[in-house]
Amino acid sequence: xxxxxxxxxxxxxxxxxxxxxxxxxxxxxxxxxxxxxxxxxxxxxxxxxxxxxxxxxxxxxxxxxxxxxxxxxxxxxxxxxxxxxxxxxxxxxxxxxxxxxxxx
Numbered sequence: 094x095x096x097x098x099x100x101x102x103x104x105x106x107x108x109x110x111x112x113x114x115x116x117x118x119x120x121x122x123x124x125x126x127x128x129x130x131x132x133x134x135x136x137x138x139x140x141x142x143x144x145x146x147x148x149x150x151x152x153x154x155x156x157x158x159x160x161x162x163x164x165x166x167x168x169x170x171x172x173x174x175x176x177x178x179x180x181x182x183x184x185x186x187x188x189x190x191x192x193x194x195x196x197x
Contacts, residue, residue, distance in 0.1 A: 094121060097128040101135055109140045115153070116145035130157055 096103055097110075104110065110129060115122060129141050143153055150169040157167055 094125050094128065097125070097132060101128070101132050104132060104136055104139060107139060109142055111142045111144065113144045115143040116147045116149070126153070126156065130159075133157070 110132065112122075112125060112129065115126070126143075132139060133141065141157070150171075154167045154169065
């Protein structure tokens with residue numbers, strides 16, 4: 094955040110800025126989004142990627158569209174919900190299986 098705030102020209106040689114866990118609405122993350130939006134004004138070729146498991150996409154889409162500049166189509170990519178099956182096993186189930194295997 095300090096680099097972006099004090100030396101935005103340092104990002105001239107970068108193609109992307111990735112901000113993870115953007116849903117954690119703290120003063121720091123909100124200021125970082127403000128600085129990222131200002132970065133787009135002076136460096137329109139950089140791409141900002143916001144990542145979150147629970148992001149409010151329309152809120153951030155509207156926020157980054159609030160300036161006079163046109164940044165193009167702001168696309169949102171969703172990978173959906175769970176990608177892998179989850180099996181829930183309780184300790185009592187494991188203890189029962191161990192006890193059965195020892196007795197049998």
